[in-house]
Amino acid sequence: MISCPLLSRNSESATPMDLTLFIQLLISGILLGGVYALASIGLTLIFGVMKVVNFAHGEFFMVAMYLAYWAVQYLHLDPYLATLVAVPVVFLIGIVTYYLFIRPTLSSSVLAQIFITVGLSTIIQNMVLLFWSADFRSISVSYATESLVLGPFAALRVEEIMISPIRLIAFALAILLSVAFYLFLKFSYTGKIIRATAQDRSAALLMGINTDKIYRLTFAIGIVLVGLAGGLVLPVYSVQPFVGFDFVLIMFVVVVLGGMGSVVGAMISGLIIGVVEVFSSYWIGQENKQIIYFLVFIAILVVRPSGLFGLREEEELEHIETID
Amino acid sequence: MLDVHGISKWFGGNAVISDLSFSIQQGEVVGLIGPNGAGKTTVFNVVSGFYRSRTGYIRFNDMDITRLPPEAICSLGLCRTFQITRPFSNISVTKNVMIGALNREKSVRKAEKRAEEVLEFVGLHDRRHLLGRNLTIADRKRLEIAKGLATSPKLFLLDEVMAGLNPAELQEMIKLIRQVADSGIVLFVIEHIMAVIMGLSHRIIVLNHGEKIAEGEPSQIASDAEVIKAYLGEEYLLAQG
Amino acid sequence: MKPSIDRQQSSGKTLKAILWIALLLLALLPLFIKNEFYLDALILIFLWGAFAGAWNILAGYAGMMSLGHNAFFGIGAYTSTLLLLHFGLSPWIGMLIGGLFASVIGLILGLVCFRLRSHYFALATLAFGEVGYIVAVNLRSLTGGSEGLALPIQPSPMLFSFAGKLPYVYIGLLFFLVVIGISYAIEHSRLGYYLTAFRENENAARALGVRTGRVRLIAMVLSSFLSAIMGTFYAQYVVFIDPSSVMRIQISVQVALFAIIGGIGTTLGPAIGAMIFVPITMLLRAKMGTSLPGLHMIIYGVILVLVLIYMPQGIASKLKERIPLLKKS
Secondary structure: OOOOHHHOOOOOOOOOOOHHHHHHHHHHHHHHHHHHHHHHHHHHHHHHHHOOOOOOHHHHHHHHHHHHHHHHHHHOOOHHHHHHHHHHHHHHHHHHHHHHHHHHHOOOOHHHHHHHHHHHHHHHHHHHHHHHOOOOEOOOOHHHOOOEEEOOEHHHOEOOEEEOHHHHHHHHHHHHHHHHHHHHHHHOHHHHHHHHHHHOHHHHHHOOOOHHHHHHHHHHHHHHHHHHHHHHOOOOOOEOOOHHHHHHHHHHHHHHHHOOOOHHHHHHHHHHHHHHHHHHHHHHOHHHHHHHHHHHHHHHHHHOOOOOOOOOOOOHHHHOOOOO | OEEEEEEEEEEOOEEEEEEEEEEEOOOOEEEEEOOOOOOHHHHHHHHOOOOOOOOOEEEEOOEEOOOOOHHHHHHOOEEEOOOOOOOOOOOEHHHHHHHHHOOOOOOHHHHHHHHHHHHHHHOOHHHOOOEHHHOOHHHHHHHHHHHHHHOOOOEEEEEOOOOOOOHHHHHHHHHHHHHHHHOOOEEEEEOOOHHHHHHHOOEEEEEEOOEEEEEEOHHHHHOOHHHHHHHHOHHHHHHHO | OHHHHHHHHHHHHHHHHHHHHHHHHHHHHHHHOOOHHHHHHHHHHHHHHHHHHHHHHHHHHOOOOOOOOHHHHHHHHHHHHHHHHHHOOOHHHHHHHHHHHHHHHHHHHHHHOOOOOHHHHHHHHHHHHHHHHHHHHHOHHHHOHHHOEEOOOOOEHHHOEOOOOHHHHHHHHHHHHHHHHHHHHHHOOHHHHHHHHHHHOHHHHHHOOOOHHHHHHHHHHHHHHHHHHHHHHHHHHHOEEOHHHHOOHHHHHHHHHHHHHHHOOOOOHHHHHHHHHHHHHHHHHHHHOOOOOOHHHHHHHHHHHHHHHHOOOOHHHHHOOOOHHHOOO
């Protein structure tokens, strides 16, 4: 990961954080969070519609990064264009994955569903390791190397704020795509069908909705969304076979915080987690920051498993049928 | 034996049961009836410990069980069946019942023997090797009862064990329930089939909108105005004159 | 009817007798193997088989899918090793302390995740396992970080260190049999029945008096204790531990794989899984060296997926007609 000098561990100074630094971290966090949001929407969507927890979600992020990378290297495309080019391929991969791995276990036990995607994750990670080696690869964007500078705002006692342009572009595109998807889900006909299927599968079937097609589409869309996120961060992060694994844990934290199945939840929590990560990184260092959001994760799962926006799953006890 | 006083249960803003009190004595068969949505199963859930009532108390054989979890209440001798049967799908009928028997018998061998006895009693012995998920509805209902009986309950809560049975199965079930009652177990029964519950019960409690609207012997209940109003509506009552 | 039952019984008895004799012969076999490679394979089969068996107690019997068992394994390995390196404490004792420590952590985890089911529990344990790895890497002063810890090599039976591989084979076999024995005992005990009830339908179980809370924690504690024990065994055999070898999430996935493919929830399932996969891995490594990294994991993954789709009860289910030991409880 490309480290930003402003985020290095600051253990010597005991001075309280000044406004400049606070804003700097906040902005960095939000920029980061936008990408987390986009990456996580697909995961929460798949769970919301199919009740499948896709443990392999991060691998598609990683594969998309590789595809974009090759497109940049060999087709000499602009990385963001390369991402676009990778989309149809990723979509296809999503469809194939659905047929081979997801569909056969939709009615299987929880064990089978969990471990099929775990197995899938293992397969993809190691195939990439085998064919493309463990080398870290990265690209740079020629037109976006200089930091943008905001301010200073003398009136607010705020000094210069640095913004990394590649992160800014990633954020902007991520938010754009997230909002576009949200609108699609909310207002388009297909989007409504997807939501209907998520809410009540039996009712959807009765309405003549081909749930299998919807599941297939939803899964592929979910994969495309995380793939897009991967492509967007290619200029920022190096790609290697296990980059997906690093990100998937963050995605799970985001999804659980936002509420499994809630797209809005994922979007908002993405931003929250981005900010949490940047501040944690500042306070306890890059390597240790992961502990913070894992603790957050476990805390959410224990205190409010349904997350911020998830359907409030009634307590286990209240799953007793009350027909009377 | 069972003394319920002032219990209530809310879901969201709705009071599914409010300020309900009743008691059940030794040797009785008590019926619980009421229109759909009256809160009957909720009463069972509260009494058996699956829901907690924030008001009032429940005493069973002079023990306060208001705050106890279901497993503790079962061990004290109060057992319940579920309206939608919950067999352990992937194990045999015998093993299903053994789970109940292990509540009393610590040894697996003795539990197995007890399970076989109970299966004989309910008439499932010849199907004891079937897996839980492969049973017919009637057999599932029997299994529900068998599992509960294996825990040697003193008070047995039966939640609509007749639902979904054809007339022949119904007759057999009625016979079985009578046999259970005759064996000394006190029964508290929720049932929709009027003829059955009237015939079985010594006393009937009628619930509507979570409140007790009538209580008494079957003959009294059948002609009680409130009860008729609850089931058939005000117009019917007025039409009767 | 009667004669055929008797015949069945007597052929069952003969089968059992043959099985015991075969096992006895097998147990004596290592004494005659000179090829270190085969001894190494046996040791690893016993190690991973026992660890998979420990995982199976929680995931197979109690139905709680843990993806973070690497943490318990690592706790065992690091605890006994650190006690040895800093205090000269015999790993035999360190092993028990490690087991105890892991049990306590497991208990806390079980209490914290009390209400979590299936997916959520898997996620929580995944996070837990990952924290284990991060702690191992970052607590450099304690754990030696990524560089790991090297154990003393001088043989000393009191310090759980032996010159040849043979002692490790028999100690491994002992642990292996202990775990299998515990699994068998659980399966045929009240605890086993209660775990099955909990796994099948928690509310129905509670309605029959099953103390699901307690029963679940017992499974958790047993599972974590045994996992830690195997961690110590690993440390003593390989004489080097680092986060990558004893704390990675992949370790947890691997044992899950062995147990699932062999037959989850059965006594011998995990053992079968280990018996199939350890040799495959070793052969692959021997033939390919490091030229094809990750190949064995790809094969694992593919087999896991195939098994889950076509044979979710595992290999044991295919054999269960013949040998009752393999029947799922």
